[in-house]
Amino acid sequence: SQQGEEDPQALSIQEGENATMNCSYKTSINNLQWYRQNSGRGLVHLILIRSNEREKHSGRLRVTLDTSKKSSSLLITASRAADTASYFCATDAERGAGGYQKVTFGIGTKLQVIP
C-alpha cells in the first residue's frame, strides 16, 4: 500500500463544524505536507510540517505530527462550504530506483461541507 494513507476516505459535515482528517505512513520522514484539490484541478499546497515539529497552524488549519505513531492529522475549524475539496498528505520517506528521495501522495480524503 502507499506511504501516506488518509483516513477517512470521505467525510461529510455541516458548515461550521470542524473537520479532522488523518494520515498514516510507514517509515521515517523528513517532512509531511498537506494539499488541497478542488474537483479536477491542480493541487494547492496548504502546510508543511517538519519531523521535529509537533504542531503547526495556518489560519483555520491545524496540523499535528506524531512521529512515534507515524501519523498526522489535519484539522479544519469552523468549516465553510468553500472548504469542500479533496485533501492529500504527502511524505518523503521513499526513494526511487536511482536512490533519490521522492514525494508520495496518499489517496486523499474527500470532504463535503454542507451549507
Add this chain to the structure above:
Amino acid sequence: EAQVTQNPRYLITVTGKKLTVTCSQNMNHEYMSWYRQDPGLGLRQIYYSMNVEVTDKGDVPEGYKVSRKEKRNFPLILESPSPNQTSLYFCASSPFWGNTEAFFGQGTRLTVV
C-alpha cells in the same frame, strides 16, 4: 506570475499515436515531477527530475518517457499510448529535491481510444 503550465489541457487520441504533454515552470525550480490521478488510486508518481539531465522512475513509469534538457521544461512522452493510460495528468515543480512545497499545473485530461 509564478506558475506551472501544462499543455494541452484536454486531449483525445487513438491507441499507438505518439504524443507529448508539455510542462513548463517559470520559478527556476530544480525539482519537477509527473503524476497521474485515477479514481480510487490517488496521485501516483510517473517520473521525477532532480535537475537538468537527472531523472528517475516513480511508481508507474511503464509506457512513459521524460526528458529534462532545460531547467524549465519537463515534457512527458507517450510513445505508444494505450487505453489504460487514460487519466488526469499533473506536472509539479519544487525549488529543490525533497519534500518541499510543490506547485502544480492545471492538469491534462487524456483519453486514449
